[in-house]
Amino acid sequence: MRIMRIFRHLETILATLLIGGFLSATLARLAPGFGADEQELDSRLSAESIRQIRESHAQERNILHFYFNYLKRAIHGDLGTSRSLGKPVRQLIADRLPITVRLCGLGLLVGWTVGLALAIAVVMAQVRVLDVFAAGLAGTFLSLPAAVLALLFVYFNAPASLAISSIVFPKVFSFSRNLLAQSYGLPHIITARAKGLGSARIFGWHVLPVAGPQMLALAGVSVSMALGAAIPVEALCGISGIGQLAWQAALGRDLSLLVTVTVLVTVVTLAANTGSDLAMDIFRGQQA
Amino acid sequence: MKRRSILAFLIFVLVLTRVLSYAQSGDELRFYLRSDPKTFNPLLVADDASETIRYLTGGVLVRVNRQTQQLQPELATAWKLSKDGKSISFNLREHVYFSDGTPFSAQDVAYTVQHLMDPAVHSPTGDSFRSGSGEVRTDVPSPNRITISFPAPVAGMDKLFDHVAVLSSRSPKQEMAVLGPFYVADYKSGSYVLLKRNPNYWKRDSAGRQLPYLNSIRMDIQSNRDIEELKFRRGEIDLVNSLDSEYYDRLASTSAKLLHDAGPSLDSEQMWFNQVGNAPIPAYKKEWFRSTNFRRAISLGINRADLCRVVFALHARPAVGPVSPANKFWFNTKLQPQSFDPASALRFLQQDGFRREGSTLRDRDGHPVEFSIITNSGNKYRERMTTMIQLDLGNLGIHVNVVTLDFPSLIERITQSFNYEAALLGLVNDDLDPNAQMNVWLSSAENHQWNPSEKSPETNWEAEIDRLMRAQPDEGAGVGH
Numbered sequence: 001m002r003i004m005r006i007f008r009h010l011e012t013i014l015a016t017l018l019i020g021g022f023l024s025a026t027l028a029r030l031a032p033g034f035g036a037d038e039q040e041l042d043s044r045l046s047a048e049s050i051r052q053i054r055e056s057h058a059q060e061r062n063i064l065h066f067y068f069n070y071l072k073r074a075i076h077g078d079l080g081t082s083r084s085l086g087k088p089v090r091q092l093i094a095d096r097l098p099i100t101v102r103l104c105g106l107g108l109l110v111g112w113t114v115g116l117a118l119a120i121a122v123v124m125a126q127v128r129v130l131d132v133f134a135a136g137l138a139g140t141f142l143s144l145p146a147a148v149l150a151l152l153f154v155y156f157n158a159p160a161s162l163a164i165s166s167i168v169f170p171k172v173f174s175f176s177r178n179l180l181a182q183s184y185g186l187p188h189i190i191t192a193r194a195k196g197l198g199s200a201r202i203f204g205w206h207v208l209p210v211a212g213p214q215m216l217a218l219a220g221v222s223v224s225m226a227l228g229a230a231i232p233v234e235a236l237c238g239i240s241g242i243g244q245l246a247w248q249a250a251l252g253r254d255l256s257l258l259v260t261v262t263v264l265v266t267v268v269t270l271a272a273n274t275g276s277d278l279a280m281d282i283f284r285g286q287q288a
Numbered sequence: 289m290k291r292r293s294i295l296a297f298l299i300f301v302l303v304l305t306r307v308l309s310y311a312q313s314g315d316e317l318r319f320y321l322r323s324d325p326k327t328f329n330p331l332l333v334a335d336d337a338s339e340t341i342r343y344l345t346g347g348v349l350v351r352v353n354r355q356t357q358q359l360q361p362e363l364a365t366a367w368k369l370s371k372d373g374k375s376i377s378f379n380l381r382e383h384v385y386f387s388d389g390t391p392f393s394a395q396d397v398a399y400t401v402q403h404l405m406d407p408a409v410h411s412p413t414g415d416s417f418r419s420g421s422g423e424v425r426t427d428v429p430s431p432n433r434i435t436i437s438f439p440a441p442v443a444g445m446d447k448l449f450d451h452v453a454v455l456s457s458r459s460p461k462q463e464m465a466v467l468g469p470f471y472v473a474d475y476k477s478g479s480y481v482l483l484k485r486n487p488n489y490w491k492r493d494s495a496g497r498q499l500p501y502l503n504s505i506r507m508d509i510q511s512n513r514d515i516e517e518l519k520f521r522r523g524e525i526d527l528v529n530s531l532d533s534e535y536y537d538r539l540a541s542t543s544a545k546l547l548h549d550a551g552p553s554l555d556s557e558q559m560w561f562n563q564v565g566n567a568p569i570p571a572y573k574k575e576w577f578r579s580t581n582f583r584r585a586i587s588l589g590i591n592r593a594d595l596c597r598v599v600f601a602l603h604a605r606p607a608v609g610p611v612s613p614a615n616k617f618w619f620n621t622k623l624q625p626q627s628f629d630p631a632s633a634l635r636f637l638q639q640d641g642f643r644r645e646g647s648t649l650r651d652r653d654g655h656p657v658e659f660s661i662i663t664n665s666g667n668k669y670r671e672r673m674t675t676m677i678q679l680d681l682g683n684l685g686i687h688v689n690v691v692t693l694d695f696p697s698l699i700e701r702i703t704q705s706f707n708y709e710a711a712l713l714g715l716v717n718d719d720l721d722p723n724a725q726m727n728v729w730l731s732s733a734e735n736h737q738w739n740p741s742e743k744s745p746e747t748n749w750e751a752e753i754d755r756l757m758r759a760q761p762d763e764g765a766g767v768g769h
Contacts, residue, residue, distance in 0.1 A: 045410075091477065240509065
């Protein structure tokens with residue numbers, strides 16, 4: 001049964017990838033300025049060279065033809081060459097993926113640690129001042145656009161991964177706080193507290209099993225949240241990761257690069273969500 | 289068309305104390321590249337980052353001294369241009385080796401020129417030499433002599449070799465074997481380029497010590513200029529290449545000693561009207577844009593001095609033409625910039641039947657005079673310039689709409705769809721000789737922005753420019769060293 005579920009997830013991922021890749025290629029193809037190359041303004045270039053530059057875009061004009069060829073090449077590991085950066089897309093991804101993984105990984109770790117710790121502290125301590133302070137802090141970060149946060153971190157020379165944490169933490173805090181508060185309000189937990197059960201035991205044995213599955217769902221969502229935040233953070237902080245690459249690909253109407261980055265981000269997002277879905281299944285299975 | 293040469297100063301802002309002491313990083317110089325170099329092949333260089341790498345790694349036959357603008361011998365000890373301007377002979381330096389130890393000879397120059405001029409390569413540097421169709425010949429009478437013959441005269445041919453970094457014909461490392469002071473030791477896409485001292489570099493200082501003095505140059509890739517400024521202030525980088533006026537003044541207010549104003553650049557900012565015959569704009573607007581009186585009136589109606597003062601904080605000066613005052617040979621010091629004269633502007637407009645009705649200027653058919661200026665978004669100086677032009681022309685009763693577009697959209701409009709009315713952009717100039725801009729000035733050229741690829745010159749003044757530009761290559765022969 002679980003294997004069937006995994007297969008169904010894989011089917012969904014594959015279909016989403018194919019459709020997502022095609023949609024991103026179509027959007028880039030239809031964007032104004034597609035096929036225009038900055039190099040055309042080079043006053044040294046002869047008419048023949050300019051004609052050649054324009055012709056080099058010809059193969060990308062028919063989007064179906066492009067996408068079919070892209071997929072055919074991708075099966076053999078060739079993701080094409082980035083027009084704006086002049087390098088193989090595969091090499092660009094290989095060079096930059098580890099940077100984004102590190103950035104987002106650290107950002108998620110810190111964001112979750114701070115958000116969850118604060119939520120637990122607020123719910124367990126039930127001190128009004130702490131609740132107001134934590135809610136105010138999370139609200140402040142929540143209301144700041146990712147770009148502003150990125151610039152603040154640049155200004156204060158702070159690690160960019162903390163900018164990702166600052167984007168993830170308020171959402172983790174708000175969601176966890178509400179979830180934990182709800183769980184602590186359940187009758188059997190109130191009874192357990194009334195009977196004098198230790199707070200650690202209540203949290204581990206009664207609260208966590210109730211809140212756990214939804215927390216796992218949030219974990220999946222937070223990965224795409226971090227990836228989304230990586231685009232402005234990397235672009236503004238000058239970090240050469242996948243987020244910056246996505247930004248450059250969009251600005252340069254770089255079809256091969258844009259499709260690959262879109263597919264990659266979709267894979268990571270879907271994999272994270274699938275992972276949390278499966279983890280929830282396992283979690284619930286164990287509870288049952 | 290209005291032109292504005294900008295004193296946008298500066299090739300380099302040197303932090304003299306840091307450059308001299310290299311306190312941060314021993315004998316390593318550090319600065320930022322604004323983008324990834326697109327290529328390390330010196331023949332294919334088209335972007336600034338690749339140009340920087342080529343300048344630091346490439347060995348050239350002759351070098352234009354950036355300060356004196358005179359040609360200096362490098363790998364060539366002497367050279368001679370033929371009287372017909374079609375060929376050039378070089379005597380080459382002996383006992384020179386590429387960074388990987390491969391010896392340098394005239395065969396390498398011949399190999400480089402053949403690759404450079406290969407039509408399939410589409411080298412922007414090679415295209416600068418292309419003045420006529422036909423084969424480029426290289427004759428190598430001895431390992432240290434070479435004659436290069438072009439099918440037609442090439443204007444400023446000797447200076448063009450400043451951009452031709454010689455490739456090795458024998459090295460297995462191909463373009464990574466270099467003759468310049470540094471070689472590319474490491475590169476990580478999007479992160480950095482590390483150059484190391486070329487142990488075989490031929491040049492020595494007056495004391496006989498082998499150059500360069502530096503052991504390495506690290507260029508991190510950083511497109512954010514605010515970060516660059518911040519890192520410079522913190523001493524994490526040693527120099528900033530090409531400052532804008534705002535950034536310059538900010539640094540000057542706090543760290544004036546660190547700055548060196550290198551004077552005007554060769555670049556200019558210009559505005560032009562779309563005069564393309566089949567452009568998708570109303571016919572009556574095309575008529576305005578093609579009128580010399582209309583264009584002259586617009587030029588007179590723009591206060592260039594104000595633009596320089598407000599937008600560029602006096603780090604720019606009104607242009608007198610397409611040639612920058614930085615160009616010592618071609619700049620005519622007797623010329624005066626176009627004055628700001630709204631009264632004369634209105635007189636020119638009246639000659640074409642334009643009239644003021646209240647605060648609106650109308651053409652002879654009653655159309656209100658209104659047009660849009662497109663420029664690239666994100667360039668705050670151009671955005672401010674268009675806003676000031678909007679105000680200036682508003683005083684003449686002309687309604688100007690400012691449209692900012694991202695670069696690909698802008699390029700598409702000015703090169704393919706021609707769906708625009710006026711544009712404000714900059715002309716980047718790498719070369720002192722106007723011949724390098726042949727593809728801008730010739731009416732038949734693709735980069736003749738206001739009306740590209742004319743089958744025959746559509747105006748008398750364009751025909752005259754064509755004639756002069758074509759006559760120029762025939763002018764000169766010369767001898768160096």
